[in-house]
Amino acid sequence: MPLSAQQKRERRAAQRGVEAQDAARGQRKPRNRAPTGCYWDPQPGEATGTWRKFLTDEAVDVAEAKRARDAALRRKETTRAARARLSALGSMGAGCSTDHRASFARLQEAAEELASAAAAADAVDEADGAAAGDAAATEDAPAELYFDVAGHGRLMAATSDDAGFVGCVAHLPRELLGVASGSTRCRIEARVDGAAASGADAYVVRLIVDDSLRVLTAAELLPNLKPSKRRQHALAVEAARLHTVLDGTFDAPDPSAPRPDLRRFKGTSPLHVELRTLSMRVWLSQLLGGRWSGTVAQLRAAYNRETQRRRRLDDDGDRRVRQRRGSTVQQHGNRAGAANRRGRARAMPPAYNAARNAAELCAHDAHAHEHAEAVDVGRLGACAVCGDTEPCEDPDDASHKLNRYMCTFCGALLFPGEATREKARGRYATKWRGATCCSKGAVDLPPIERDERVEALWPTRRARSCSSRTGASSTTASRSRRQR
8 A cells, every 4th residue: 555645754753863873873783704813893973883903992994905815816827017027038938039948048058057956866865765765774673672571581582573463362272382270361572583484483471360471373373363464474474575576696587587467566555565566576587587576666667568568469459459359549530431331221222222122132042042051930829838849739728728829919820939928818818929029019900801712712720620529429429329
C-alpha cells in the first residue's frame, strides 16, 4: 500500500533524527574483518572513524598496510625495474652497438670460466667427500666390548652387526638356554667374530631374569626371532657373499653371465641399496673379466646401457613391432585407414560386392568337390529324445514336443547342429531356438495357409502312423474274436 504524504514526512523526520544521533555518537564500525591488533574508534564529532592499535592507540591506515603487505609478497622478478633489467640484458646480443656486443662476449667468456671452475671445484669436493667417507667408515667402526662368559672365558665382541641381531629381545627355548624354570626373555648384547657368509656368527646373549651370559650361534637364534630379522639376516649373508665374489679374481670375461634380478632388493634401507650396488658391480666385473671400478652414477649408466644392448639383441624385431603398434600415431593411422575403407565401400554400387560374391560362390570347383568329406548334420526337425538322426517315435508326447529341434518362437524346423538352448517360453514351447530365423521372436510371420487338396497329396507321418496303429488294432481285435 503506498504511503501518504503525511507518512512520508514523518519517515523523513525520523531519519534526520537518527542521522543526527549517529553524528553525535560517531561513525559506525565497518562490516569488514578488523585488522590484527586494532580496535575501531568512531571519533564522535568527526567526519569519519578510524582503526587504532591496542597498545599505542596510533591510527592505522588499512589501505596503506595492505599495499605494504602486497609489496612484500611480490617477487622481485615481476617488478618494473627487474623487467627493464632483463630486457636490457636480453637485447645486448642483437640489435645493439659494437661496444655492447663486445661486452656481451666478455660476459659469455666470464660465465664459461666460472662454469669450468665450478666443475673443477665439484670434482675436488667429490674426491674429498669420498676420502672423508672412508675415514668416517673407519671411525664409525662398531665398538668392541669384553664379556666374561662361563665356559668361554673373556670374549671381545662388537656391539653392532649388519644383520641387526644386536639389541633384539626374544624368548628363547629352555633347552637352548639350559634352564628349567623362570622367564626365558633374553637380549642379544654383541656379536663375536665369525664368518658372516657361512652363517656361523656367534652372539653373546644375556638372560634378563638372572643377568647371566651365554654364547649362541646365528643358526640357533634365527628360528626364534621375528620374520623381519630373519629376512635382514638373509640379506646380510647375501651381501657378504657378493663382497667375497667381488674381492676374488676374475680369470676371463664371461659374456653369458646372467643379469642379476634387482627386484629382490626393492627396499630403501642402506642394506638394500648396498645389495643393488654390489649385484651390479659383480655382474659388470664378470662381463669385463676384472674388477669394475667407477662412481655410483657411472655404475648405473653402464648397467642400464648393457641391459638395453642385451635386450635389443634378443628381440629387436619383435620389440620394434610392438612399439610401432602401440604408438599413438600408428593407432590413429589404422583408424583413419579403416574409416577410408568404409567410405569407399559405401560409395560403391549396392550390388557390386553381391554380384562378385555370387559369381565366386556359384563357380564349380571340381577339385574341392572331389576332396570334400560327407558330414552328417542330422535330421531336420528331429527329436533330442529319439536321436539327432532318427525320426521322432511319439510326436504327440509332451517330452518329445519339448525336445524337438524347432524354434520355440516361430516354429522353424532346425538341424541339431544349429539349434541353441533356450527356455520354453515361446509360442511352440520347445527348448531350442534358431540363430537366423526370427531373432528370438522379433520377426512375427503370419501362419502358413494350407489347402486340403495339397495336404491330401502329401500325407503327414502322423496320419500314416495313426492309420498303421488303427490297422494293427483292428487285426488284433479280429484275431481275439476268432480265438473266442
